Amino acid sequence: MSPTDAVLQVRGLGKSFGSNTVLRGIDLDIPRGKVVALIGPSGSGKTTILRSLNGLETPDGGSVTVGARDNSAEGPLTVDFGDAALPKKARAAQLSALRDRSAMVFQHYNLFPHMTVLQNVIEGPVQVQKRPRAEVVAEAEKLLDRVGLLEKKDAYPFELSGGQQQRVGIVRALALKPQLLLFDEPTSALDPELVDDVLAVIKELADEGWTMVIVTHELAFARQTADEVVFMADGLVVERGPASQVLRHPKEERTQAFVRRLLHEI
Amino acid sequence: MDFDLFWSSLGPMLLGALKGTIPLTLASFVLGLLIALVIAVMRISSNKVASGVGRIYVSIIRGTPLLVQLFVIFYGLPAVGVKLDPWPSAIIAFSLNVGGYAAEIIRAAILSVPRGQWEAGHMIGMSRNQTLLRIILPQAARVSVPPLSNTFISLVKDTSLASLILVTELFRVAQQVAAFSQEFMLLYLEAALIYWVICLILSTAQTRVEKRLDRYVAH
Ligand SMILES: Nc1ncnc2c1ncn2[C@@H]1O[C@H](COP(=O)(O)OP(=O)(O)OP(=O)(O)O)[C@@H](O)[C@H]1O
């Protein structure tokens, strides 16, 4: 794979919180349009990876490369975290550049409670990306319509169910037109009967060709949606491969145990 | 009770409230909020100098009597060549004081906004300042209205201290009429009554503002 095909390249990503080493050298490659499901036990570092990709956490080693937008003149962006001596300002600029290329859907939605649904969606494109408001609103309404929430555009988040809030969270991420979509357990805070609507939306995005990293415990969903499944434990990738292989015929013992336990819970 | 005196002094006292107490309160509160906002942002800053200066400011304001602050500015500053009239002295003293107390209210309100809101702001590409201004402060404002209203109501009453540096406000008018008529009980109770009515009106207004700000919060 040539570097330009990869939307995301992660090399040797490391992160410690004090004496607690959370990531011990993670490598990831995601070609354009592919979906990677990240699975693993609690505390294995899945959220920390996503947060690092979105510049919300500063890893202490390794590098992240995010590809350029289609038809844009700018090349791929590489942030090297190995350079500890980098001044704070320069690091902050790198993190913000990283953020510009990806968008995250949070486990607990994190919608802005003081803004309506529509305002939540257009805030980034209008205030940060400085795109024309009318154009952004038209796009936002189209996206909201797709997830069945157009008639809720003037509602405040507290007036919505969890599933509706999460769909707004997804639309807010899409409206930023990122290269890469990051989902952190997007359905784990939802009542069971609300999960399917949200998963259906994510599945549609996968079919449409968005490049995505999804942290999830929904193995059936991962099998249907992901091109690749990455199983990690204790800050290391234990096993990776095509979804059907890793989930049905895992090679590593730890993967087998994890998959078996999750399947039994269901 | 000398009801004639009550009625005849009511006009001058209300005028004192209208031309003294109320504008003094409003001006000091608005300036004080601006000071408070700056101090609160300094206090939560990762810059050690800024947060240190903010902390010392709050500590001094809260650790010294308002009356002493007022006297330092009006009677003390001339010794170092700064001679201020009663009105500017009062406004400066009261706004610095409000600044110290309100800074802590605003700081606590900012800290009460969940961390996920900062992260969502960063996620959509906002800088720290943009997130603070557009995402965090509007939510913090909702939380700080009740305590800030209390600060405001306290300020209305505290402005009576300005009578001691010769600002003609409600209480100074009461003192002057009392000294002339020797009806201390009547006139000071009358002043108390007017303060009370003003505060009652403000409490009602406070409830309304809170209701309006509540519109995006679940009940
Ligand atoms: N800000 C932080 N400060 C200190 N420790 C942290 C911080 N964030 C995460 N950790 C620690 O890092 C480890 C990995 O956390 P992370 O949230 O990445 O795991 P996870 O795989 O997402 O787990 P889960 O499935 O429970 O969400 C945990 O031990 C956690 O306590």
Ligand SMILES: [Mg+2]
């Ligand atoms: Mg997690």
